[in-house]
Amino acid sequence: MSKAEILIIDDEPQIRKLLEINLESNGYKVWQAATGKEGVIMAANHPPELILLDIGLPDKSGHEILKELRAWYNKSIIILSVQSSETDIISALDNGATDYLTKPFRTGELLARIRSCIRRNNSDEDKSSCFTSGDLNIDFVARTVKKNNTIIKLTSTEFNLLSLFVRNEGRVLTHQFILKEIWGVGYQTESQYLRVFVAQLRKKIEENPNQPQLIITESGVGYRFT
Amino acid sequence: MSKAEILIIDDEPQIRKLLEINLESNGYKVWQAATGKEGVIMAANHPPELILLDIGLPDKSGHEILKELRAWYNKSIIILSVQSSETDIISALDNGATDYLTKPFRTGELLARIRSCIRRNNSDEDKSSCFTSGDLNIDFVARTVKKNNTIIKLTSTEFNLLSLFVRNEGRVLTHQFILKEIWGVGYQTESQYLRVFVAQLRKKIEENPNQPQLIITESGVGYRFT
DNA sequence: ATTGTTTGTAAATATAATATAAATAAATAA
DNA sequence: TTATTTATTTATATTATATTTACAAACAAT
Numbered sequence: 001m002s003k004a005e006i007l008i009i010d011d012e013p014q015i016r017k018l019l020e021i022n023l024e025s026n027g028y029k030v031w032q033a034a035t036g037k038e039g040v041i042m043a044a045n046h047p048p049e050l051i052l053l054d055i056g057l058p059d060k061s062g063h064e065i066l067k068e069l070r071a072w073y074n075k076s077i078i079i080l081s082v083q084s085s086e087t088d089i090i091s092a093l094d095n096g097a098t099d100y101l102t103k104p105f106r107t108g109e110l111l112a113r114i115r116s117c118i119r120r121n122n123s124d125e126d127k128s129s130c131f132t133s134g135d136l137n138i139d140f141v142a143r144t145v146k147k148n149n150t151i152i153k154l155t156s157t158e159f160n161l162l163s164l165f166v167r168n169e170g171r172v173l174t175h176q177f178i179l180k181e182i183w184g185v186g187y188q189t190e191s192q193y194l195r196v197f198v199a200q201l202r203k204k205i206e207e208n209p210n211q212p213q214l215i216i217t218e219s220g221v222g223y224r225f226t
Numbered sequence: 227m228s229k230a231e232i233l234i235i236d237d238e239p240q241i242r243k244l245l246e247i248n249l250e251s252n253g254y255k256v257w258q259a260a261t262g263k264e265g266v267i268m269a270a271n272h273p274p275e276l277i278l279l280d281i282g283l284p285d286k287s288g289h290e291i292l293k294e295l296r297a298w299y300n301k302s303i304i305i306l307s308v309q310s311s312e313t314d315i316i317s318a319l320d321n322g323a324t325d326y327l328t329k330p331f332r333t334g335e336l337l338a339r340i341r342s343c344i345r346r347n348n349s350d351e352d353k354s355s356c357f358t359s360g361d362l363n364i365d366f367v368a369r370t371v372k373k374n375n376t377i378i379k380l381t382s383t384e385f386n387l388l389s390l391f392v393r394n395e396g397r398v399l400t401h402q403f404i405l406k407e408i409w410g411v412g413y414q415t416e417s418q419y420l421r422v423f424v425a426q427l428r429k430k431i432e433e434n435p436n437q438p439q440l441i442i443t444e445s446g447v448g449y450r451f452t
Numbered sequence: 453a454t455t456g457t458t459t460g461t462a463a464a465t466a467t468a469a470t471a472t473a474a475a476t477a478a479a480t481a482a
Numbered sequence: 483t484t485a486t487t488t489a490t491t492t493a494t495a496t497t498a499t500a501t502t503t504a505c506a507a508a509c510a511a512t
Contacts, residue, residue: 130335141319141326142397143447155499156446167328191459193501199461210460219458219509381488417469419490425471436471445469445498 003029004118005046009039009065010054010080015103019052022107028114036065043073050117053097055081055088063091070096076117080105090221093174100172120170131166136205136214138166145205152204157182161197162205165215165225174222198223229255230344231272235265235291236280236306241329245278248333249340262291269299276343281307281318289317296322302343316447320402357392362431362440364392371431378430383408387423388431391441391451400448424449 006028008019016032023030031048033039036057043051051069055062062079069077076098081088089100099113131138137146140163145152154162160182164173176188183193202209216224232254234245242258249256257274259265262283269277277295281288288305295303302324318326325339356365363372369385371378380388386408390399402414409419428435442450 143444143450144396144398156444157500190501192503195458195460196501198459203461217459383489416490418492421470422472422490425473428471443470443498 004049005029006050007031007043007048008052009033011058036061040068051077053079055079055092066095075121090174093172094177098171158201169225172218172222172224231255231274233257233269233274233277235259237284266294276302278304281305292321320400384427395451398444398448398450
């Protein structure tokens with residue numbers, strides 16, 4: 001199997017160097033861009049398996065670059081950001097970022113996230129009318145959910161919410177984003193709805209609702225389905 | 227047996243090419259249309275065994291084309307779409323889509339779905355004479371229904387409704403879809419008809435009409451026959 | 453520890469959807 | 483035509499689901 005290619009878009013040379021060393025020593029082929037503009041061109045000419053994008057680029061263009069990339073690039077984009085900018089992170093996730101890491105980051109964690117994203121790229125090309133993972137099976141057309149081959153009865157809203165999670169497996173979905181998708185614009189502040197329905201879903205699909213394995217809480221940000 | 231013919235309606239040349247290569251190498255005869263208009267004309271001139279329809283067409287929306295096709299075309303239509311919302315899927319099902327695939331899809335998955343649809347097309351014609359499940363037996367030609375080998379008298383509408391359920395065993399049929407199929411376009415809002423007839427059917431075919439085992443209610447969506 | 457903030461959960465209430473009987477209208481057959 | 487069946491409409495009971503409330507638990511910051 002050939003090396004997976006990763007594109008780094010970051011203006012700080014030290015960070016690029018640090019990433020380069022770590023990634024190359026773990027068998028990845030690394031491309032680098034110091035500006036957003038350069039990064040978009042490189043990605044277009046030679047689409048990488050994954051993009052690491054610094055959201056705090058000097059010309060404040062990180063968000064713009066993300067949107068530009070997401071117009072056509074459908075593999076994973078991991079956002080790098082400083083700790084302070086939580087609103088930046090949320091806005092990036094709303095615009096289609098796959099995951100995020102706050103600087104300074106442990107390289108172990110970075111590598112784990114990258115592995116997980118790349119695995120997903122390869123294994124999960126089929127976002128089709130059926131989804132199976134472990135003992136959970138969802139048929140979007142028949143609108144059925146099965147756990148251990150027995151049908152679980154979900155209400156319409158519960159099913160819609162689960163579908164949204166499953167179709168975005170591995171991605172962090174912000175509260176706002178979920179509320180907008182399921183309840184519509186105007187409900188973005190009703191986080192309590194979400195909590196109630198997440199609890200109900202967990203009760204129905206998790207092995208142990210107290211220690212959820214499928215619907216993971218990303219505190220302060222949203223939820224992630226794995 | 228001659229090659230099954232498949233019509234692709236998609237504006238993206240790359241997708242058409244990809245599908246063409248995969249389908250032809252699997253023994254299908256492939257026709258292509260780049261616009262919805264063109265697709266409808268091709269389908270009319272030479273009805274294929276199955277249609278692959280991109281729901282995100284530029285000229286008319288795919289939903290319009292789907293409606294136009296379903297006015298007369300009664301074989302399988304598989305919808306292709308980029309990741310889309312629950313309401314899109316529901317709307318496609320309302321308008322008679324057979325199945326649904328989200329891009330990007332694994333070709334293995336696509337081929338499996340196509341085989342299943344074509345099998346269904348053929349077996350529908352073959353064994354359309356009767357259906358048996360548990361102690362219920364339906365003869366579509368004689369238009370008779372038996373429960374425990376004794377004939378049950380159904381009115382024409384009741385029989386049509388039951389046939390529709392049986393032919394779509396296991397999948398949710400939306401209110402809209404059922405109303406359109408049984409009463410025709412223009413009756414899609416008359417949900418009360420449906421409730422009355424479902425109650426009557428249950429009274430006639432269910433062991434215990436208060437706890438239906440055959441015609442299951444999917445609140446807010448429709449009904450499912452199991 | 454203390455406080456504030458976020459998240460989880462059960463239960464109460466409100467709202468919406470569905471079921472059913474029964475009345476009327478329409479269609480069909482004798 | 484009248485009798486009979488079937489479809490549609492109306493009215494109301496019943497059930498399912500969504501929303502709100504209240505409070506507990508987890509967590510972070512001071």
